[in-house]
Amino acid sequence: MPGSPDARTLVCVPPDLRARLFGRELGEARLLDDPADRAGLAEALPGTEILVTGWGMPVLDAALLDLAPSLRLVAHIGASVKFFVTGEVFARGIRVTQAGQAMARPVAEVALAFTLSLLHRIHRFDHALHSDADWHTAEQAPPRHEILGCRVGVVGASRTGRAYLDLVRALGAETVVSDPYFAGEPGVPAVPLDELLATSRIVALHAPVLPETRHLLGARELALMPDGAGLVNTARSWLVDEEALLAELRTGRIDAAIDVFDAEPLPADHGFRSLPNVLLTPHQAAGTVEARRRQGALVLDEIRRHRAGLALRHEVTPEMLERMG
Structure with missing residues (x-):
């Protein structure tokens, strides 16, 4: 297919993930199995026009870029590129891109779940039934609620934040958002963070990683949450x-x-693991079969558009990089 990957394309993605993303659609592209292998990347970069990047890439600094004078496009299989694009x-x-x-969508669905x-x-x-509690003990829990009419506060009107908003609103939730770049819209008012925390039964985090969002929720903020409220974090620890x-x-x-943690893998003795009021998943919210195929298809489409001289649909600009999570 015209515009498909060829020997000028270097794909830095582990084999198992590469298969889920691209199947057999990589053509004659060259492959680097370990994205974190700086020496291997340096050896493979000469002659590269298009670099497909995976998670764990080394920083693309001047020393590496000097080895790739023909490089014209970096296409990342994930979302944020700020940790390796300079x-x-x-x-x-x-x-x-x-x-x-x-x-x-899959992250929003997990947040909904x-x-x-x-x-x-x-x-x-x-947790009670798996810990061999008797039936009467296992029945005990704080009051339960339906999502219909439930006030859900969303911190961050990001792509995933908006996808999550669509899902919970479709089920009848009352929603509010706290985001300095979101002015509100019909049915979704913007409110200060403290108000959101103090009035929401569920608080869902979808904000980016920025200096100003470091520990956005600390002891003071968590104390504002009402008794019985729930915190959902599929974004970043x-x-x-x-x-x-x-x-x-x-x-x-x-x-x-919680899907994301300060230390990953989550240590076996971490306090979260033993608490009955905590639901844990191992940073897998985005990992559906469908999402992986969409990621691969999106990257391949951007490569074809680049080769055809067309505008990229998901291009990252220097200005966007500064606000990227």
């Missing part, structure tokens, strides 16, 4: 003071569903 990339006229849009689990205390019942959250959860006052 100003030097843009200064050399290299364009950047990413596949974050392909992952918004977390929301429903917290509202109905499913995680508490599951960066947003929450993990020690403060653990201390709050140990009181049993609130519940949480």
Whole structure:
């Protein structure tokens, strides 16, 4: 197919993930199995026009870019590129694109599943029965609620935040958003963070990783949440003071569903693991079969558009990089 990957394309994605993303659609592209292998990347870069990047890439600094004078496009299979794309990339006229849009839906669906689990205390019942509690003990849980009419606060009107809003609103939730770049819209008012925390039964985090969002929720903010409220985090652990959250959860006052952690893998002795009011998943919210195929298709389409001289649909600009999570 015209515009398909060829030997000028270098794909830095592990084999198992590469198969889920692209199947057999990579043509004659060259392959690097370990994205974190700086030496291997340096050896493979000469002659590369298009670089497909995976998670764990080394920073594309001047030393690496000097080895790839023909490089014109960096296409990332994930969302954020800020951890390996530098100003030097843009200064050399290299364009950047990413596949974050392909992952918004599954992350939003997991956040919805977390929301429903917290509202109905499913995680508490599951923990009780798995820990061999007697039936009467297993039945005990804080009051349960439906999502219809439930006030859900969304921190961050990102791609995933908006996808999540669409899902919970379709089920009848009352929604509010806290985001300095979101002015509100019909049915979704913008409110200050403190108000959102104090008035929402579910707080769902979808904000980016920025200096100003570091520990956006600390002990003071978590204390604002009403008794029985639930915290959903499918975004980044960066947003929450993990020690403060653990201390709050140990009181049993609130519940949480968490997909992201300060230390990954999550240590076997971490306090979260033993708490009945916490639902845990191992940073897998985006990993559906459908999302992986969409990510691969999006990257391949951007490569074809680049080769055809067309505008990229998901291009990252230097200005966007500064606000990227």
